Amino acid sequence: MDLVTPDIGLIFWTTVSFAILYFILAKFAWKPILGAVNEREKSIKDALSAAEMAKEEMASLKADNEKILNEAKLQRESLLKEAREIRSKIIADAESEATEKANKLIQSAKTAIENEKSAAMKELNNTVVDLSLNIAEKLLSKELDNKEKQQENIQEILENTKLN
């Protein structure tokens, strides 16, 4: 029975000892130790979250890069397309212009030819008139006596000239 009867003296000293020990250790041991441990845990957590953030940033940067690259590709594509369009347009334009120019040239050439032709005709007419006159003169001078024949000749010449 003695063994399970708490001794008042030991109760007193245990209480006092535990209280003193608690205050000494709490102030000079647990506070600095737990403080250091918590601080370290916090810094580790911070470092981890910073690393995570950096990773995310990297990922977003990568995504951005890809986006930019895609955009550039699209732009290149559209530029090429545009260029192709421009080229074909230029070609088409040039073609039509050339055709037009050629047509014009042909037209002007035709006009010039027409003009030349009419001029030539006029000159021919004049020449023919001169020739006729000359012929007539010569004929007149040669065959003035032969009236009938003369008239026949002239008629013939005139008709020929007109046919021309």
Place this chain on the structure above:
Amino acid sequence: MSTVFAGTEKNSDEFDVNEMIMHHIKDSHEFHIMDINGHAVSLPLPIILWTDNGLVSFLSSAFEHDDSGSVIVSRKGQDFVKYHEKIFYANNNGSEKFISYDANGNIINKKPIDFSITKMVFSMFISMILLVLIFVSTAKTYSNSRKGEPTGLGKFTEPLIMFIKDEVALPMIGEKNHDKYMPFLLTLFFFIWINNVMGLIPFFPFSANLSGNIAFTFVLAAITFIITTLVANKDYWKHIFWMPGIPVPMKLFLAPIEFLGIFIKPISLMIRLFANISAGHIIILSLISLIFIFKSLWLAPASLFFSVFISLIEVLVVAIQAYIFTMLSALYIGSAIEEHEH
């Protein structure tokens, strides 16, 4: 062990195992170191008594190693005798015997209130000094380190501290409140553990069975009880006196059981530590005593083998008991401040 043997030899030739073991696991007013040629060498400890005439103190050496109530020490006009490690007022009725008994053999002498620095109190002071030395120097190693990493002693003690934090405080009390109770839990754990370990070391200045003493475990359990009761929230009391979510007859039935539970929990703490540590000491002492019971040296190897084996188990047991006491304290505190969601 032989020291105790020699001590009991004086009274009778028969070796009294029971007395030897009880003598060992109980408290004492002097710290017995060893016997040289049958002469006890011990450290006298101060005896402090609250008597009818006020405070009285003297060294236990005044009793001249007497424990049978035959040496009187007179102080402040009062006579004291020591009988089975208890201090009594001596009978001064003129007879030779200073101790009187009633018809049932119980001592009827009056006792002063004994606040002596006994072997256990002395051992407790040593454990306090050790703890302060260990953990204050641990704390110092942190200020030397660059980024709060443990150096030196901290490398050894920090895992223990982190064990209490991660395996006891966090799961039992919870993330939010555990910081507040960490100093208590740490002090409790290391105080119990170091005294358990010191009790296992069989030579001076250790070997005191402090954590196997009911007064010691009573105080620690009482502190847990007081903390639990003081910090308990409304939910805790509601769950005791009017358990929600069950029919009224069951509520009435459960209330007294739960109410008793408030006291049974710390009492179980007290008895568990006391019984485990005392039992460990008793087993080791019994195994050693086998040699003296059978009076044969041939038994010594077996006896030693078993006591070493049990001692090794005890090394484990004392750590586990310190852990269990701390964990259950944390659990009780945690359940008292837990916020229930219904």
